[in-house]
Amino acid sequence: MKAMTSYKSQIASLITVVLLLICFTLNAQTPKQPAIKDTLSSKIQQLKDIKITGTRPIIKQQADRIVYDLQLDPESKGNSVLSMIPKIPFLSLDASNTILMKGKSDYRIFINGRPSSMLERNPTEVLRNMPASSIQKIEVITNPSSKYDAEGLAGIINIITTSAMQNGYNGSLTLAAQFPVQGFGPGGSYNFKNGRLAIATYAGINTSRVPEVSSVLSRTSTGNIANLLTQQGFNKSNGRSAYAGSEISYEVDSLNLLSAQLNINGSNTDGHVSQLSQLQEERSLLQRYQLNNDNTVKGDGWDAGVNYQLGFRHHKTKLLTFSYRYYTFDNIFSSNVLFYDRFHTDEPDYRQDNKDQYKEQTAQIDFVQQIDKVSIEAGIKGILRNNEGNSMNTPGEANLFNNNQYIFGAYNTYAFTLRKWSVKAGIRLEKTIVDANFISTATQANQQYFNLIPTVSFFRKINLQHSINFGFSQRIKRPGINKLNPFVNRSNPNFETSGNPDLKPSLINALQLGYSSTKKLSMNLSLDYSFVNNIFIQMAEFNPQSQITRVTYQNIGKTAGISANFNFSYPFTKSWNIIVNGNGGYLWLDASNNERLTKIKIFTYNTTLSTGYILPRNWRLNASATVLSKNITTLQGTSNGYLRSSFSINKDLIKNKLSFSAIFLNPFHRYRENIITTADINFLQINNTRENFRNYNLSLNYRFGKLKEPLKKTRRGIKNDDLSN
Structure with a gap:
């Protein structure tokens, strides 16, 4: 009780300090500007008309982000947002179409500067049929300022649907089909x-079909007597999903602005898994079984938020914004596992039913003001989260938990111009409280910690075509509920996986140096260095007596890495261009496990080469190739590299109205071998999954309507970019 009273008083003191800061700044007077006398002559000299021509750059470098204007890219007219990702600096796709940012999967995705439940769990499915023509630009925020939550490593991807809504209406509709993998997916906006009312909506439907995927796992023990475990399996699935989102904005008057958003999504997937497992000692069979697993996964979620922005009549640069957001989703998983052809095993058949529920409430106050050349931002924020899990199987095993996480934060940032430099610096204070009760294992995880997080970025525009930037930031990596839950998952009898309730967060330190050029040879370069102490890592241990591999997480390591990220674009002619986009890095990891020191050093890279050529009658041909090196999966594991290719053709059938696109993915490889190798002192394990790789995509995109006159939007809102799992 004393601890609870203590942190409540700390939070109250923190909020009081920030509110006093906001009140003080609200009362600050903006310096009055001297009156300007009209010194112009009454005679007016008529000048000849001057015509200024030029082209806007597709890519713009700012102090903390790269901005890619999709509307200026002709390929966006017939493609989805997902297919445009490999062209955007510092972004890429892996073999499963998972988006990577600077080669990492630890980032958040926003729509119009706000989180959306549509993109919380499976952004690939949503972006796969979201028409790129409905997107104005994509911001890759590589060095988030102090106004963003402190969680994360790589940064934030902000998808901006429209630059300025205007009187009238417009929209787009895309019909797309992929085969033999995936399926049919219409989407639109x-x-x-x-007048003062504006509404923006976007929606889509996905059907996903994954034909039979085969896998072979072999684990060899390296003790005095070598045992060999082999597991051969097949799985396939069919799924349906849908999403819809909307934003509404109403300008009460010049000083008061209301906005709200609502997003809903749902999915349903049916899958089948079959597996043959055999354990041998030399040539003797020790154990064998076969299993069939029919499963269903259902999920649905929604989020709603409201924002109120207040302006000040005599201080036009002052804005005060109040925001609230509610977000929830449910996941229901059911599986029926049947064992047969048993030999020296008594594993019982079982049925498993899981239901996970997640709820989140967020309240936030933001304030901004411009004083002379200094832009000031300050705010406070509170996030209240609750996870509840209820998992039961017929033999009587249960996984019940209740997890509460509270994060209270306050930030203050300053942006100003100093001679030729633009500087943005800030600090964020966060208090984290974790109160998790894992009922099934009678275990608790109670944690409290403060973090003071600084960020700073410098930007200099050398001239109209060249700029440099530099940044430093600290970020927090908090363990999510799956990494904390000590419940042991034994769905595969030869393997056990669990979390660790004693995991502690990791603090990430990152330095970034960037250069941008918008000449004919456009380039965006970034050199990054980061280091982490006390990082939590997934590790595997093999028990020779039980013949079971146990996988869990531990804070046992420190890591550092240096990476180079690059994007080059060059138009050889008006009809032909080439783009090179990728990254390469060197990572070293030191970990101490069971008094054994493990050192890992690895060089990784991910590079995409793409080119486009405009044919007569505005047909456009595009081709790309991506090469990805091997990568680290766990403390003892690595995955193999791969090569992927893409060829497409698109055309405006009706200029700026109707466009057609056809994409041929990986024509030279029908399947991809995904090989994960895990090696330790007691065992060597190789897991080879054979996935469908070749695919076809056809799409039609129709745009309609016309808009006039811009509409205001609130400049601040809730951005929950701290969540991980």
Whole structure:
């Protein structure tokens, strides 16, 4: 009780300090500007008309982000947002179409500067049929400022649907089909404005079909007597999902602005898994069984938020914003596992039913003001989260838990221009409280910690075509509920996986140096260095007596890495261009496990070469190739590299109205061998999964309507970019 009273008083003191800061800044007077006398002559000299021509760059470098304007890229007219990702600096796709940012999967995705439940769990499915023509630009925020939550490593991807909504209406509709993998997926957007009221909507439906995927796992023990475990399996699935999102904005008057958003999504996937498992000692069979697993996964979620922005009549640069957001989702998993052809095993058949529920409430106050050349931002924020899990199987095993996480934060940032430099610096204070009760194992995880997180970025525009930037930031990596839960998952009898309730967060330190050029040879370069102490790592241990491999997480290591990220674009002619986008890095990891020191040093790279050529009658041909090196999966594991290719053709059938696109993915490889190798002192394990790789995509995109006159949007809102699992 004393600890609870203590942290409540700490939070109250923190909020009081920030509110006093906001009140003080609200009362600050902006310096008055001297009156300007009209010194112009009454005679007016008529000048000849001057015509200024030029082209806007597709890519812009700012102090903390790269901005890619999709509307200026002709390929966006017939493609999805997902297919455009490999062209955007510092972004890439892996073999499973998972988006990577600087080669990492630890980032958040926003829509119009706010989180969306549509993209919380499986952004690939949503972006796969979201028409790129409905997106204005994508911001890759590589050095998030102090106004963003401190969780994360790589940064934030912000998808901006429209630059400015205007009187009238417009929209787009895309019909896409992929085969033999995936399926049919229509998607679209609609924008409407009348006077002070504006509404923006977007929606889509996905059907996903994954044909039979085969896998072979072999684990060899390296003790005095070598045992060999082999597991051969097949799995396939069919799924359906849908999403819809909307934003509404109403300008009460010049000083008061209301906005709200609502997003909903749902999915349903049916899968089948079959497996043959055999354990041998030399040539003697020790154990064998076969299993069939029919499973169903259902998920649905929604989020809603409201924002109120207040302006000040005599201080136009002052803005005060109040925001609230509620977010929830449910996941229901059911499986029926049947064993047969048993030999020296008594594993019982079982049925498993899981239901996980997640709820989140967020309240936030933001304040901004411009004083002379200094832009000031300050705010406070509170996030209240609750996870509940209820898992039961017929033999009587249960996984019940209740997890509460509270994060209270306050930030203050300053941005100003100093001669030729633009500087943005800030600090964020966060208090984290974790109160997790793992009922099934009678275990608790109670943690409290403060973090003071600084960020700073410098930007200099050398001239109209060249700029440099530098940044430093600290970020927090908090363990999510799956990494904390000590429940042991034994769905595969030869393997056990569990979390660790004693895991502690890791603090990430990152330095970034960037250069941008918008000449004919456009380039965006970034050199990054980061280091982490007390990092939590997944590790595997093999028990020779039980013949079981146990996988869990531990804070046992420290890591550092240096990486180079690059994007080059060059138009050889008006009809032909080439783009090189990728990254390469060197990573070293030191970990101490069971008094054994493990040192890992590895060089990784991910590079995409793409080119486009405009044919007569505005047909456009595009081709790309991506090469990805091997990578680290766990403390003892690595995955193999791969090569992927893509060829496409698109055309405006009706200029700026109707476009067609056809994409041929990986024509030279029908399957991909995904090989994960895990090696330790007691065992060597190789897991080879054979996935469908070749695919076809056809799509039609129709755009309609016309807009006039811009509409205001709130400049601040809730951005929960701290969540991980």
